[in-house]
Amino acid sequence: MKKGVVLLAAESVVMTVIILTLAIMVGRLSASAFPVVSKLGVQIIAELLAFGCWWGLNRWYPKAKVSWRGHGEPHQWVLILPVIIVLLGDSTLNPQFNLSLGPTLTAIMVGLSVGLFEEYVFRGVLVSALRxxxxxxxxxxxxxxxxMFSLVHLVNVSNGSLTMTLVQMLEAIGLGFFFAAIYLVTANLWLPILAHGVIDGFDALAFGALSNTAGMSVWTSLIYAVVFGAIGYWLLKTKRYAVKIPTSSGSHVDFSSHQPQRRPAIQRQPVPMIKTAVAIAIPLAELGLGATVVAVTTNQWLRVVLVDLIFFAGLCTALYLYRDVLVSHWQRYKHHLGTGLLVGIGGVIAAYVLLTVIRQGLNLIGVASAGSASVMSIQTAGMALVASLTTLMAPFTEEIVFRHALFYQWRGRGAVTWLMLIISSVAFGLAHWNNFHGQLVQMIPYMCVGALFGLIYYFSRNIWQAVLTHFLFDMIQVIAVIAMFILAIVSQG
Incomplete structure (x- = not known):
């Protein structure tokens, strides 16, 4: 199977979880502001917001041409009748129907909103893009x-038992296959949306939530999976129905420019020593000048502004020195932004896991010191926000200096290449000297993270992948500072 297929499928799951989580947070904030919004109302708001986000994301990547109405054959609606099997099965789970007008309308809206979002992602976008x-x-x-539709349901383990979640996932595989088959043979996304919406709307009306796992068993879900898998396979293989989602987009979108390109071969290139020396001088100058500013300046606001200007000068210098590398790598990277984002998110998760493991290991052997507060953590909220500008500039400067000048441009030199990885990683950790007040032990975890970023650059062969991963890593800290600033404003209001 092509690597792009795996990445696209995995990205559909990861981005769905992230987008839906953020959308639920917005929905809960709406419920806090407007107490009349019920739990199911929060679900409707979240699903519609998530659909809007995914619709916008698809316009950027993977640019799948989703077919909404097909060719309009009037008999297509009969293909969704097998969902009656699920309705009959769920009716045996002791439902508590509330058929008054309000709950009924809410259940219908919940079912349609969930069906719209999940079918658009896993049938409309994913199926169309794969074809x-x-x-x-x-x-x-x-x-x-x-x-992939089944894997998304793994997040439900936080609200129930693992066994019931796995039971639900087993059922989702069969239903997801069946819904995809309907979409493939009709090119009408509204049919699986309606089928999905009927099931979820029924569950919302019968159980007051989108959970029909009470009383479910492995055997019940296995029956669902087998029955709907068989029906879906029959739809795809029978001569009565032709697959109508073609293997070409049929639109004016030029997918050829997004085809995987041959990775450039690693070649031994001469290292420009003057540029390298200037690049190495950038973090040294930032450390030295930053320490000087702190030593001779008593006004805290002036300190923050001067340090920001020093880092900005370093950023401009690094961009100018290696502008040719940045431009040439961007020409390749811009065609794979979706894949790059997925790799970047995975890299951030790996980096924070690595930080935690290394710090815990240092604590276990008794060599980690207690304090690790940075200069930014002792500033007021406003100054911390201004000081965080250096955090946004750092990924660009540091990846150019530590990952390219001190490591990647030394590729193809055998043992020297990996020696430079070690040197660049150690230097990256030491560049945080002022953040940890010279406590060398506290810099060791960042040396390991530097090695991780170096490997990401080495295997992706593109500096922008390392920059994006580093930027997302630092962005979490910036978001924390923004939250602190907002809380300070609220508390003083």
Whole structure:
């Protein structure tokens, strides 16, 4: 299977979880501001917001051409009748129907909003993209759609038992495969949206929530998976129905420019020593001048502004020195922004896990000191926000200096290449000298993170992948500072 297929499928799950989590947070804030919004109302708001986010994301990547109405055959609606099996099965789980007008309308809206969002992502975008970009067969496309749809339900383990979550995931595989088959043979996304909406709307009306796992068993879910998998396979293979989602987009979008390009071979290039020396001087100058500013300036606001200006000068110098590398790498990287974002998110998760493990290991052997507060943490909220500008500039400057000048441009030199990885990682950790007040032990975890960023650059062969990963890593700290600033304003209001 092509690597792009795996990355696209995984990205559909990761981005869905992230987007839906943020959308639920917004929905809960709405409920706090407007107490009349119920729990199901929060669900509706979250699903619609998430749909809007994914609709916008698809215009950027993967640019799948989603077919909403197909060719309009009037008999297509009969293909969704098998969902009656689920309704009959769920009716045996002791439902508590409330058929008054308000709950009924809410249940209908919940079902349609959930169906709209999840079907748009896993059938409309994912199925269309797999066919249009990678020319997968219909059965394999439907199978991947069902598996990814199932994996999203793994997040439900936080609200219930692992066993019930796995039971729900087993059912989701079969239903996801069946919904994908309907979309493939009709090119009408509204049919799986309606089928999905009927099931979820029924559960919301019968149980007051989108959980029908009470009383469910592995055997019940296995029956659902087998029955709907068989029906879906029959739809895709029977001669009565032709697959109508083609393996070409049929639109004016030029997918050829997004096809995987051959990775450039690692070649041994001469190292420009003068540029390298100037690059090395940038973090040294930032450290020295920053320490001087702190020593000779008593006004805290003046300190922050001067340090920001020093880092900005370093950023401009680094960008000017290696502008040719940045431009040439960007020409390749811009065609894979979606994949790059997924790799970047994975890199951030790996970096924070690595930080935690290294720090815990140092604590266990008794060599880690207690304090690790940075200069920014002792500033007022306003100064911390201004000081965080250096955090936004750092990924660009530091990746150019430590990952490119001190490591990547030394590739193809055997043991020297990996020696430079160690040197650049140690230097990256030492560059945080002022942040940890010279406590060397506190810099060791950042040396390890520097090595991780170096490996990301080495295997991606693109500096922008390292920059994006580093930027997302630092952005979490900036978001924390912004939150602190907002809380300070609220508390003083």
């Amino acid at each position: 249009q970009r990678y020319h997968l067969g219909a059965v394999m496309t439907a199978f991947i759609s069902g598996v």
